Amino acid sequence: MGEGVAASLAAIDLPGAASGHSAFDRRAAERRARGYLRALGVSRESESQALLEQAMKRMELRAALGRLGEPLEAAVEEVHALLDQWLLSELGLNADPDALSAARAAVLGGDVPGWTARWAGLSGEPLAERIRAARVTAVPEPAPLQMEPSRIELCCYRLGLRLIAKIGRLLGLRGKRASSG
Numbered sequence: 001m002g003e004g005v006a007a008s009l010a011a012i013d014l015p016g017a018a019s020g021h022s023a024f025d026r027r028a029a030e031r032r033a034r035g036y037l038r039a040l041g042v043s044r045e046s047e048s049q050a051l052l053e054q055a056m057k058r059m060e061l062r063a064a065l066g067r068l069g070e071p072l073e074a075a076v077e078e079v080h081a082l083l084d085q086w087l088l089s090e091l092g093l094n095a096d097p098d099a100l101s102a103a104r105a106a107v108l109g110g111d112v113p114g115w116t117a118r119w120a121g122l123s124g125e126p127l128a129e130r131i132r133a134a135r136v137t138a139v140p141e142p143a144p145l146q147m148e149p150s151r152i153e154l155c156c157y158r159l160g161l162r163l164i165a166k167i168g169r170l171l172g173l174r175g176k177r178a179s180s181g
Helices: 015-019 024-042 044-065 071-091 099-107 115-118 128-134 155-171 173-180
Strands: none
Touching: 015 128, 024 044, 044 071, 044 115, 071 099, 071 115, 071 128, 128 173
């Protein structure tokens, strides 16, 4: 847990990044990712730069695999994926969506000072206990209810039955039997 997400992405070496021939406008994607990082609370340039490099490596990998999609959306998606990946790693979670959402709310809510440096891999101080302490649980607790089945009667269904009954009476099929009994 000590190195943040930088260690796991350092192994990715992409030839497209070195040659400068990428399939997307890197500057526009960097601007979008930098703006999203700022919105998330990353204010220091060193932290922003470290996270931006990781996001761009991930985008270049997606471009190399042909799965980039819209580059500006992909920039935000990759920053968001980096945050989730870091939280899962930092807290040792197993992709529990409720716990991940609560942890995300704790750090983005400003309850955990220094989290951006740890996320960027620039701080060795573990924050798992502070994140867990600041984490709020979802309210109310999930309580699925059993629904009673209800019959859906469409207006055309009843109209169709009445129309068939009238045709039957006109043809003398049902009307006589029903009225004679």
